[in-house]
Amino acid sequence: MPEQPHTPKHPIVLADANNFYASCEAVFHPEVAGKPLVVLSNNDGCVVSRSAEAKALGIANGTPWFTIRQEAAYDQVIARSSNYELYGSLSHRMMSIMSRFLPGQEIYSIDECFLHSPWDTERTRLIAADMRRTVLQGVGIPVSIGIAPTKTLAKITNHWAKRHPSSHGITTWSDLSRNDHGTAVLASTEIDDIWGIGRRLAKRLRGLGIRQAAQLRDQDPAAMRRLFSVQLERTILELRGVPCIAEDNDATGGKRDSQILCSRMFGTPIRGEEGLRQAASVYAQYACRRLQRQHSLCTRVSVFCASSPFNAHDQYSSACGSILLQDPSDDPVIISAAARQALHGRITPSVRYVRAGVMLTGLVDADAYDTLPTLGARTDPGLSEAFEQVARRFGPAHVGIGYAGIRGDGRNNGDTGASWTMRREMLSARCTTRWDEMPVVRAD
Numbered sequence: 001m002p003e004q005p006h007t008p009k010h011p012i013v014l015a016d017a018n019n020f021y022a023s024c025e026a027v028f029h030p031e032v033a034g035k036p037l038v039v040l041s042n043n044d045g046c047v048v049s050r051s052a053e054a055k056a057l058g059i060a061n062g063t064p065w066f067t068i069r070q071e072a073a074y075d076q077v078i079a080r081s082s083n084y085e086l087y088g089s090l091s092h093r094m095m096s097i098m099s100r101f102l103p104g105q106e107i108y109s110i111d112e113c114f115l116h117s118p119w120d121t122e123r124t125r126l127i128a129a130d131m132r133r134t135v136l137q138g139v140g141i142p143v144s145i146g147i148a149p150t151k152t153l154a155k156i157t158n159h160w161a162k163r164h165p166s167s168h169g170i171t172t173w174s175d176l177s178r179n180d181h182g183t184a185v186l187a188s189t190e191i192d193d194i195w196g197i198g199r200r201l202a203k204r205l206r207g208l209g210i211r212q213a214a215q216l217r218d219q220d221p222a223a224m225r226r227l228f229s230v231q232l233e234r235t236i237l238e239l240r241g242v243p244c245i246a247e248d249n250d251a252t253g254g255k256r257d258s259q260i261l262c263s264r265m266f267g268t269p270i271r272g273e274e275g276l277r278q279a280a281s282v283y284a285q286y287a288c289r290r291l292q293r294q295h296s297l298c299t300r301v302s303v304f305c306a307s308s309p310f311n312a313h314d315q316y317s318s319a320c321g322s323i324l325l326q327d328p329s330d331d332p333v334i335i336s337a338a339a340r341q342a343l344h345g346r347i348t349p350s351v352r353y354v355r356a357g358v359m360l361t362g363l364v365d366a367d368a369y370d371t372l373p374t375l376g377a378r379t380d381p382g383l384s385e386a387f388e389q390v391a392r393r394f395g396p397a398h399v400g401i402g403y404a405g406i407r408g409d410g411r412n413n414g415d416t417g418a419s420w421t422m423r424r425e426m427l428s429a430r431c432t433t434r435w436d437e438m439p440v441v442r443a444d
């Protein structure tokens, strides 16, 4: 039987920012508040966040920007390149304010966290309302709050709060379930929208005639565990108000990736080995940071690059290579050198490459692997620590090995200063992390 770490008397609070990236864009630019605004993905490719007004125009997430640019201009839609530095900094402020109101914060994503209330629902509601006001006042970001006996129900409750302005951003499961144990709300929740149910599982469940959360809740948990998994059994119990998804204070979210991939499209194509080696080195260092964050070491470094499959003039061409490390490592010096080496001699000089990626595989647990210092598995144990500290304080790409440390002369030039780095033509100011981009207030 799944354990029951919380009694339903102590509700779970899920706080989730509304249209987070779009809301961040309005924090230092009040003139865009209330207007249709979209935030675009890397290289200004697709819509990844929309203000309420842009949603009302029917712009869907994932829409390629070039397909709607013309129409968007008629509707006076404002577009912004994604400014992850600004979003990360505002997220940090928002999370730290919320952690002062309730204990047991679990940061689930950049704009979402669970909190564990030691109080009953009514008192929790009052605290959450205060927390919401403080975040709005202190950071300028609106958050929606769902309060429920389990995480799965807190997600559903939060979703309801977002769609119903009458809730003023806060809803409790006891409000939603007062008359019918929540059957009406669960009957209107598609199984795809249940936390932890992916597309493939949803398809299998629909094959059994289970389409809405209410139907799933009424299945026999033990039978569903035998048919599917213990995770699905837990989801069913959580829908019934029995908490069984345990607290997860691990920074990796309890999951470790079995491989780490960092791949990007270039802002402009690269010809020749020199530029590709630079890109491979930079991506290897990004991948390395993720490796270190999940406390793993890698044994193999692979690099690939490819030309555009859509270009009618060039024939499609790709290259890849990989290097087996002597010892498992998380050292950025070793890993970026291996990435540069992996491509050596594999590049066709005439091809215009548009993307590249670095993949780290053969991951092992860093704690389980103790190397003797004399074997030279690390160049300098303090070096990665120093990189990490600088990156945390000043943002990525301020220091790094080779090209990863070079900066351009303006933010429109991307982060490394090389001509191939990301295109971000509509980037807003990074008001909270760059001295030279701080907003100026004039009092006349």
Ligand SMILES: [Mg+2]
Pocket (backbone or CB within 6 Å): 016, 017, 018, 019, 020, 111, 112
């Ligand atoms: Mg959100």
